[in-house]
Amino acid sequence: MEEFKNIFIIGVGLIGGSVARDLRRILPACEIYGIDASKDNLEEAVGMGLINHSSGLEELHLADLVFLAIPVDQANLFLPPVLDAVREDTLVVDMGSTKASVCKTVAEHPKRRNFLASHPIAGTEFSGPSAAIEKLYDGKTMIICEVEKTAFKLQERALQLFSDMGMRLRYMDPESHDRHIAYVSHLSHISSFMLGKTVMEKEKNEKDIFDMAGSGFASTVRLAKSNPATWTPIFKENRENVLETLKEYIDNLNNFKNLLENAEYEAVHAEMKNTNHIKSILKGL
Template structure:
């Protein structure tokens, strides 16, 4: 599908994306652009990329430029990328927020070559070592502002994600950020807060290690996520995150009040209502 693909950032998402492209024969060559020489070298050693180059040299050789870096640096880097591409190249990103980026690129003369995407997958790990095979199988990929992109570019990006095992959802950028706050961003805040709660109240690390069962591990897993990635996400999606965080705090207060007032009937009702999520998530 592509002769040469450049991944800007050589971490979890881009590294997994590159592995999938290589294994499915969708790219003959993958070039990596990294902020650090150490990450680029590790990506080479792991076979995630075939060559490491500076941004301008990489873009000059590429059919597809795939940007997967923290959202606070995505906008300036994307502007650099868009200034360098031609109408024969496609640019896509994998960022967890979309409104700010789409707004920043809205009037760029090469806007139609950009496809705004968010593959809805990730782990708590980061860096090239975190890349895994078959990462995207069965997951959703959101494409935003489809109508502002060249139809041929959109079709090709859709083909790539579908070949990786994903299904496509279309949204405007604002809706994406709202739903991402509800489904993804609040989960991370909750996990960070729970980890801090346990670290504050349970001083014996050995006890945490020995007693932590599956429920605790799965709930607090996201607390291991990289702050360099998540602080910028919370900053860019601040209003939506605050909205869902206020509702979450309200729900926690209900549980607290039930215990304080020994209102166990209402506590059962709260849990039974929460059980309705089983209709959606099996």
């Protein structure tokens, strides 16, 4: 199969930068061009050897493959002009955490068949080029939406590359993706941010409270380190689904609070016992 030679990465942060690290290993002959709204990020990425060239949208005609790894609202803005600019045989892959709006954005685009909508279930709470990690995607799930709308030959080349990155592929329609991911990813971020907020508000008045924090707190609050520039657009694009999960979460918390207020300790025990079952569901995670 023909190899990708000139690869453009739009957004050289955690997600795009980690793709670059894998490309270096899998396609040692490729040239990686970076595009980023932040000149500092671009310079850093070149300095680190993450990308070969600091580039711009005007050079996209060179691209065999384009990765979009920018905030999801930006992806909606940039995807049409990117598709306009690329050649007929170029593959454009979006890596954003919401998929319905981006699929809608390009639904009628003349180059829809050049586009593949993907979401790698991988990341950390850090951001920027320095957060890029080799093999971030190894063993992780790649969710692909509307695969049938991508040209067969481009599908094939993309899926081969994702397999070479060590990813497991899952196919899903974009609406189902957005509804489910709200539960297993977006809600976790809100629960973590608000937990961090609650404890930090207390800390203003009470010194040394964090001396008492252990690994359990660190684990539940880890996602509160995430980048608001990434997450505000995600919550915006997936607003309806996120609100639904958030409502259910708050209802469950209120129910737990009521049980505790009413000293219904058997029911408190049952709430936890029934949730323990998550052990077997999360095996391997």
